[in-house]
Amino acid sequence: MSISAKARPLDHLVLPTADLGVARERLAALGFTVAPVGIHPFGTENACVYFSDGTFLEPLAIGDAGKVDEAITAQNVFVERDRLFRERNGEEGFSALVFGTEDADADNAVFVRAAVSAGPRLDFSRPFVDASGKAETASFRLAFAAEADMPDTFFFTCELVNAPKVDRSALQAHANGARRIVGVVAVSADPTAYGGFFNVVAGAEAGLASSQSVQFELPNATIALTDSAGLKAAFGVDIPPASSLQLAAIVFSVKDLAKTEALFIADTVDYHRRGSRLIVTPAAGQGAILAFEEFS
Incomplete structure (x- = not known):
């Protein structure tokens, strides 16, 4: 798209x-x-x-x-x-x-x-x-x-x-290798119902990603709307059926997924693998599902 x-x-x-x-x-x-x-x-x-x-x-x-x-x-x-x-x-x-x-x-x-x-x-x-x-x-x-x-x-x-004239370079270097946000996932009982809204707010046209998911391509990231079953398929996480649109997951690009995984093991972070991603479920201080994926 x-x-x-x-x-x-x-x-x-x-x-x-x-x-x-x-x-x-x-x-x-x-x-x-x-x-x-x-x-x-x-x-x-x-x-x-x-x-x-x-x-x-x-x-x-x-x-x-x-x-x-x-x-x-x-x-x-x-x-x-x-x-x-x-x-x-x-x-x-x-x-x-x-x-x-x-x-x-x-x-x-x-x-x-x-x-x-x-x-x-x-x-x-x-x-x-x-x-x-x-x-x-x-x-x-x-x-x-x-x-x-x-x-x-x-x-x-x-x-x-x-714009503040300060050096953010030290703040932009992360031990887990994260470089940018590549995707955001929201959940709805009817993902296709929000095409018009996102067309106005994001300035992007809806593209059907699957029978459960609609995507909107931004210049620097993808917004995906899915239902509870679609979220489970993508991240292996169960959530209650959404009664309204809810933001649920964030996908990050990392340099080296093996190094990210080694850091999680060293810091005793609870995570699981789902395809090519490392998934970390919400916890106190972390209100979203976080996914880490290696991008070239």
């Missing part, structure tokens, strides 16, 4: 967690380098995992519950949806898929016209600290999207308005 010229790239993935310290320990045990804590002005905080292609994971915790309450009162969609996710799914999980953009204002207008806007656009800034402790200010503009029947996930585009 060819990639549409208007397809938006994957930017990052949001992974709610109860405790950033636990998330940091878990991700480090999996061989990831984790960035210093980043504090949002609206009460949440993160400890990100950055990859060399610019994509990243965003483990997200509540740092200041009072500021979160204030932000929700002010219709901050990011924290509204984070709270909704936690109320329905608990403190650990995989809540949002984020696309890169150069114009979040235009995206917001598209989402409003297509009746998939999840609420008002958001602008904010926060300090960014590199591995050496150097700090700069990063500024962002977000445009949100979700269908009415998506209480367990949401999507947004992220425009980097002010």
